[in-house]
Amino acid sequence: MSVSMPRKLPLHVVKEVTRHGKIVFYFRIGKGDRIRLPGIPGSKEFKKAYQAALLGQRIAHVETTTIARSLQWLVQQYMESAEWSGLSVATRKQRGLFYRQVIDASGKVDCRAVTKADVQNAMERRKSTPALANNFKKSLSALFKWGLDHSHVSVDPTAGVKRLKTLNTDGFPIWTLEDINNFTKRWPLGTRERLAFELIVASGLRRSDAVRAGRQHLTDDVLKIKTQKTNTQVTVEFSPRVLDLIEQTQTGDFAFIVGKKGLPLTKESFGNWFRDTCRAAGVEKSAHGLRKFSATLAAEAGATSHQLMAQFGWVNVKQAEVYTKGADRALLGKASSRLVEEQIRTKLSPHLVSGEGNMTKNPLKSNG
Structure with a gap:
């Protein structure tokens, strides 16, 4: 019995025609290896090979049933x-x-x-x-x-299984003002290193998106790009200073951040390159820590959780609240201390000036 080919190919599968006119199918995720798939979509051998490719298994080792x-x-x-x-x-x-x-x-x-x-x-x-x-x-x-x-199982065995406790850590360490100062001193305006730094601070993009961002995403002073991790659009407005920096730095046709030969970088190669760039400036931090610095700046300036989500590409408000709650506590603490100072001025100042209230007799000191 013949197997009809579905009109829409499975995810990550492409159809090609060889020079002999034969139709073949390949599996490939992003820039990964191309894997030749046997048979045609819908056939048993194709399905087995496709599932193996999704799981990263060698097709030759796939069981036939x-x-x-x-x-x-x-x-x-x-x-x-x-x-x-x-x-x-x-x-x-x-x-x-x-x-x-x-x-x-x-x-x-x-x-x-x-x-x-x-x-x-x-x-x-x-x-x-x-x-x-x-x-x-x-x-x-x-x-x-x-x-x-989908009625394949009657019970979810993961229900009620508790998560393991993790160490109380903030993950990638956030950059400090001293780190910023050291980096900008080492890498002046016009260098590719400085441009990468400035773009991440201004946009807060993840490295997987920073390496893809280019002029095709820029309209006037607004950058719009769909994130690779969450497939959500982020919108960032660049200042004239950042736009000028882009113009005076070596960039590619479709990517602002490029290697020495002007070619785009993968997120892995960018991560390694930027880490070396940081070490050369005496900074033991990462691009992700710089993204956290950008989010902290925004939160401390009063950005709401939803504003942070729009810029940093988070789809869960919890991630944004990591920054807004910390900023809110700092702002609320400052506001509270100002209220205390106001009360001191209105209620206690007369006593403090006259000495009443703080010049009581020492009960341990005898009159004689």
Whole structure:
């Protein structure tokens, strides 16, 4: 029986015609490796190879059959869903790595037989890296919630499993004014290093977006770009100073930040290059710490949570509140101290000036 080819190709799949007129299909995520897929979309061999490519497995090692209702089967169904397609590339990549671990360890296990204790044991095995363990649980929760919604399982075994406690850390250290001073002294206006620094401070872009930002995203003084991580549009207004800096610095045709040869950078190569740039200035910080500095400046200037979300590309208000709450507490503390000072002036000043209230007799001192 012939297999009809679907009109719309699966995610990350492209169709090509060879010089001999043969139609072939390739799988590729971003600038990753091109993987030749056997058969045609809709066929069993194509589906197996496609699922393997999504999971980062070698196609040659894919089993020819998948046990119905197994964990591997559930992952495959989820990865063919509209919900999976709607996730960001970064999220699919992270979850795909976790699901590959699950399949390698327990792929043939019936997904309906997985229990809460199984998930807890998996978390326990990952307790040395609590943040990673929590992301693992989050990925499993998404898988089983989807399975529950589509009647593939009757119970979500991740429900009620507690997250592991993580160290109370702010993550990447934020830049200080001393760091800013050291960096700007080392890298003057007109250098590519200074432009990268200025763009991140002014825009707060993640490195994955900073390397893509270019003139095609700029209209007059407004930069609009969809973030790679959350697929949300951020809008930033550049000052005349930043616009002038762009004009006097070497840039590319489609990217402001480029390498020595004028070619765009990947987020990884940019991260390494910017780290070396910081070290040359005596700054032991990162591009992400500079983004946090930008968010802190905005919050301390009175930006609301939703204003921060619009600029920094956050889709969850909790992330913005990390900065607004800290800024609000500082501002409220200052405002409260001013109220105290006002009360001192109106209620206590007469006493303080006359000495009443602070010149009482020492009860321990005898009159004699």
